[in-house]
Each structure stands twice: as structure tokens, then as C-alpha cells.
Amino acid sequence: MSTLVSTALVDQVRAAVASVDDPEYPDVSIADLGLVESIDVEAGPDGPVAVVGLIPTFSGCPALDMIATDVERAVTALTDVHECDVRWLPGPVWSTDRLTGTARATLADDYTVVLRRKDGGLRCPVCGSDDVDVQSQAGPTRCRAVAWCAACRNPVEVMR
Amino acid sequence: MTYSPAVRDHLLAFADDEHLVGARHTSWIGLGPFLEEDLAFCSIAQDELGHGIGLYGLILDDDVELDAFALLRPAEDYRSCWLAELECTDWNDSLVRHWLYDRAEALRWEALAASPDPAAASLALRAQREESFHLAHAEQFMSRIAGTDSTGRIADSVRRLAPIAAGIWDPTATEDDVLAEGFVTTSSAQLAARWNDLIRADLARWGIDVDWDDAGVVGAQQHRTQRSDGFAAFHADLQRVLAVDTSATW
Numbered sequence: 167m168s169t170l171v172s173t174a175l176v177d178q179v180r181a182a183v184a185s186v187d188d189p190e191y192p193d194v195s196i197a198d199l200g201l202v203e204s205i206d207v208e209a210g211p212d213g214p215v216a217v218v219g220l221i222p223t224f225s226g227c228p229a230l231d232m233i234a235t236d237v238e239r240a241v242t243a244l245t246d247v248h249e250c251d252v253r254w255l256p257g258p259v260w261s262t263d264r265l266t267g268t269a270r271a272t273l274a275d276d277y278t279v280v281l282r283r284k285d286g287g288l289r290c291p292v293c294g295s296d297d298v299d300v301q302s303q304a305g306p307t308r309c310r311a312v313a314w315c316a317a318c319r320n321p322v323e324v325m326r
Numbered sequence: 327m328t329y330s331p332a333v334r335d336h337l338l339a340f341a342d343d344e345h346l347v348g349a350r351h352t353s354w355i356g357l358g359p360f361l362e363e364d365l366a367f368c369s370i371a372q373d374e375l376g377h378g379i380g381l382y383g384l385i386l387d388d389d390v391e392l393d394a395f396a397l398l399r400p401a402e403d404y405r406s407c408w409l410a411e412l413e414c415t416d417w418n419d420s421l422v423r424h425w426l427y428d429r430a431e432a433l434r435w436e437a438l439a440a441s442p443d444p445a446a447a448s449l450a451l452r453a454q455r456e457e458s459f460h461l462a463h464a465e466q467f468m469s470r471i472a473g474t475d476s477t478g479r480i481a482d483s484v485r486r487l488a489p490i491a492a493g494i495w496d497p498t499a500t501e502d503d504v505l506a507e508g509f510v511t512t513s514s515a516q517l518a519a520r521w522n523d524l525i526r527a528d529l530a531r532w533g534i535d536v537d538w539d540d541a542g543v544v545g546a547q548q549h550r551t552q553r554s555d556g557f558a559a560f561h562a563d564l565q566r567v568l569a570v571d572t573s574a575t576w
Contacts, residue, residue, distance in 0.1 A: 224456055225376025226348075226369070256380065257448025259455055303459060304366035308373070312362075326459075 171207040171214055175246055179216045180205050182240040189229045189236075190307055191279075194272050196220070196233060200264020203255055213248025216241045219255045224308035230254060262325050279310065279323045293318035300324060329443075332503035334385045335405060336510075337446070339498050339550050340434055341381035342406035345396055347427055348374030349564060350414065359417055366463055370424065373456045380449045394572070397564050401553045407493040408543050408554040418476065422483035425464040426491040429528070430521050432457045437512045446509075465528075472532035481536040484529070489542035492518065499549040 183205060184197035196202060204219035218237055222230055234252040241250035262281045265273075273279040274291035280298075282288060288298035295317030302312040303326070311324045329337065351371035358364030382392055409427060414420040435457055439450035471480055495518035498504075505513060529536060546552060 222376075222452075224373060225380055225452060226372030226374070226456075227376070228372065254383075255448075256384075256445045257451060259448070259452045261455075302362040302365065303463065304362065304369040306365075308369055 171209060175214060175244075176205060176207050178244055179207055179218070179241055179247065182244055183218055183237055186233065186236045186240050189232050191273065191277060193276065194269050196237070198266040198269035198272075199223070200260060200266070200269075201233070203258070207247070210248055214246060216244075216247050216250045218250060218252045220252060221255050221258065221260050223260050227308050229307075265325070273325065277323070278320065279325055281325050288313060288322070288324060290315035290318060290320065290322055292320045292322070298322055329385060329509075330503065330507060332498075332500035333507065333509045335498040335500055336504045337381055337385050339405035339407075340438075341378050341385070342404050343410040343427075343494065344374045344381060344431075345378030346404075346406045346410040346560075347423075348372070348376075348378060350410065350412070350560075351420070351424070353413075354417070354420060363467075367420075367424075370428075370460050370463065373453075373460065377449075377453050377456075380453070384445055384449065393568060397568055398572070401557060401561060402551065404553065404557075405498060405550040406553075407496060407550060408547060409487070409491045409493055411554045411557045411560060412487075412490060413556050413560065416479075416483070418479045418483045419487060421464075421467060421471075422480060422487050423491070424460070425468055425528070426484075426487060426525060427494070428457065428460040428464055429524050430491065430494045430517070432461060433517045433521055433524075437510045437517060440512075441510055443509060468528070468534075469532050472534050477534060481534055484534065484536045485538045488525070488538045489540065492540065492542035493544050493547050494518075495521070496544045496547045496550055499551070 183202055184195050186196050188194050188196055188199055201220050201223070202218070203221050204217075206217045208215045208217060218241065220233070220237070234254070237252050238250045241247055265281065270281060278291045280288055280291050287296055288300075289296055290298050292315060295315055297316040298313050299316070300311050300313045305312045305323055309325055311326050313322045313324050314320075315322050348371045351367055351374060354364065354367045355371070356364065358367050378396070379392065382396060386392065386395060409423060412423065414423055432454070435450045435453045438446050439454060441447045441450070468480070471477070495514045497514040501514060504510060
């Protein structure tokens with residue numbers, strides 16, 4: 167496959183992919199959640215083909231089709247892209263380490279969803295207390311557990 | 327990815343097990359014994375279905391429609407074990423199946439993670455992360471139920487289901503070729519021995535005293551080519567919505 171594709175176009179595709187928010191978290195980009203693994207643009211017979219490699223948080227996430235459709239729609243809206251091929255890659259393994267600071271901040275501030283610290287501890291995004299315990303490993307989605315802050319008595323979710 | 331027919335069959339057996347046990351687990355959605363458990367079991371079911379999709383994805387050509395392949399094949403083309411096909415109408419049976427199955431599943435992913443095939447190995451790494459949650463769930467539930475007045479029911483489930491679960495280790499007819507190719511290096515018989523030790527150690531730790539007849543269903547499964555008695559009804563159930571209009575886009 168010819169690679170006569172400008173890096174500017176690859177950057178456009180990257181921006182279009184990053185404009186897609188996670189369906190569970192409006193305002194949190196799938197790029198900031200660490201779902202985007204690779205972006206290539208290849209020269210196809212009818213025009214440039216964008217190949218977007220994504221990785222899921224969990225294999226059983228029911229939002230995968232929706233995310234792929236949103237990415238395809240965002241990328242093919244670019245005038246210079248003829249086609250977009252979204253692939254769910256078998257690896258690498260997603261983990262919360264892939265989240266950017268932007269995603270962490272929005273999740274904590276807007277969704278009361280936090281991540282475990284390196285020392286394993288949890289900090290309540292509402293009151294800042296460390297007195298937070300996981301109540302149920304299974305939460306409203308595959309990637310979230312349910313916790314409880316004993317200090318401010320608010321439910322907190324933990325991305326796992 | 328192009329695999330040999332032997333490797334394809336080996337992966338198909340795992341894919342069908344994941345798909346069918348996941349589908350069976352979903353029958354508890356909305357009916358779990360308490361809310362957290364309902365969520366947990368639903369999550370585990372979703373993971374198993376996701377693993378099935380991942381494994382089917384390894385062996386299917388791009389032009390094959392996943393739903394049609396997973397659901398509309400003739401019964402004789404499935405390679406599932408009977409434990410995955412089994413209808414569990416009692417919660418204790420479902421819980422025990424989940425524990426027996428996930429103990430085995432973790433070993434199967436471990437074997438696949440060591441495969442020189444990069445796609446299979448990376449899928450296995452992701453599944454191992456998820457499987458750790460499943461095993462933790464089984465441990466938490468079973469260890470709490472041991473010593474309660476439900477112990478007898480659990481022991482009874484183990485006595486009936488452990489021999490069926492041994493059928494997980496019934497290899498496909500061409501497993502020797504899979505090993506000869508080096509796709510995996512651990513045989514089903516080797517994994518079965520480790521699994522047996524693990525489940526017996528679990529039971530001893532939980533104080534559940536039970537033994538069972540090891541004869542099991544392996545012979546009757548005939549290298550996973552024979553379906554169990556309840557399969558036809560289960561298969562029809564799985565197809566019910568899709569069969570309304572096979573050409574529809576859902």
C-alpha cells in the first residue's frame with residue numbers, strides 16, 4: 167500500500183477520533199480514556215482510507231459498536247478521507263494507567279468517578295477524604311466498581 | 327489470520343464454551359439473589375460473551391457475519407462442552423458452575439497467553455485481567471456460603487456438576503496436531519490435572535466436604551462433537567429473535 171499520505175491528514179484523523187466522547191461520559195474523549203492505539207491513513211483506490219485501531223476497556227463492553235460507529239462518522243466527515251476502517255485490536259491490554267490527566271479530572275469533577283492511587287488508596291472526589299471503601303466490584307458498567315465515602319456519605323465510582 | 331484446521335477447531339471449542347456459558351449466565355439478569363449479585367453475574371456474563379466474540383474474531387474470515395456464525399450454525403458444528411450448554415435453574419447450580427468453569431477458563435487463557443501467536447496471546451492477556459475479577463467473585467461468594475445452612479445444597483451441586491465440568495477438558499479430535507504445531511504447549515490432560523487440584527483445594531479451604539464420580543461426560547461428548555440433551559431448546563432460544571428476520575440489521 168502506498169504511503170503517499172500527508173502527515174497533516176493523519177493529524178486531522180487523529181483530531182477527529184479524539185473528538186469522539188465515550189458514550190458513558192459525554193465530555194471525556196475516547197483518546198483521553200486511552201482507547202486509541204493506532205491511527206494510519208492508507209491510499210485506497212477511491213481515496214485515502216483511515217485505519218483506526220482501538221482497544222476496549224473490557225471485552226464485554228456493550229458500547230463497543232456505538233464507539234466504532236461514532237469514530238467512523240467523525241472520521242468520514244473529513245472531506246479528504248474516503249473511508250474509515252475501525253478495528254478492535256486484541257492487544258495491548260487496557261488499564262487505567264492509560265487515562266490522561268484531563269480524563270481523570272473530568273471523571274472526578276463531573277462524574278464522581280475516581281481511579282486507585284499507586285498505593286492502592288482511594289480519595290473521595292466530593293470531600294477529599296481517603297475513607298472510601300469499594301462496596302461492589304460490579305458497577306453500572308464493566309469498567310466501574312461501586313464505592314462509598316464514609317466521611318461525606320456519598321457513593322463514589324471507581325474505574326477499574 | 328489463517329490457522330490450521332486443528333488450531334481453528336481448538337479455538338472454536340473455547341469460543342463456543344465462552345459464548346454459551348455467557349449466554350446461560352445472562353438468564354439470571356434481573357433474577358439474581360440480591361442487587362450486587364445481579365450486577366456481578368451480569369458483568370461476568372458480558373465478559374464471557376466478549377471473550378467469545380474475541381475468539382470467534384481470531385478464526386473467522388472478515389466476510390463472515392459473526393451473529394450468524396455464533397447462533398445459526400447447525401448443532402453438529404458447535405464444539406462446546408456440556409457444562410457450558412447446561413441449563414441451571416437453581417442459583418446454587420449456577421454459582422457452582424461459574425466457579426468450576428472460571429477455574430478452568432483461567433488455566434485455558436494461561437495456556438493461550440504463552441502461545442507464539444501474537445493475536446491469541448494478546449487476547450489472552452486481556453482476558454486474564456478480567457478473569458481475575460471472576461475468580462475473586464467465586465471465591466468471595468463460595469467462601470461466605472460455606473458453613474451456612476446452604477452448604478449441603480452447594481455440596482450437592484458440586485457432586486452433580488463436577489463430573490460434567492470435567493468435560494471442559496475433553497480435547498477436540500485434533501488437539502495432538504495443535505500441540506505438534508506448537509500453538510500451545512500444554513495439553514488438556516495436563517490442564518485437567520491442575521484444575522482438579524485447584525478445585526479440590528478450594529473445597530478443602532471452604533470446608534465443603536464432597537466427593538464425586540470422576541467418570542464424567544468426556545466419553546459421551548465424543549471430542550465435543552455431540553450436543554447435550556438440552557442443547558436443541560437452548561439453541562432455539564438463542565436464535566429466536568435473530569430468526570424473525572435473518573437479513574435485518576439489529
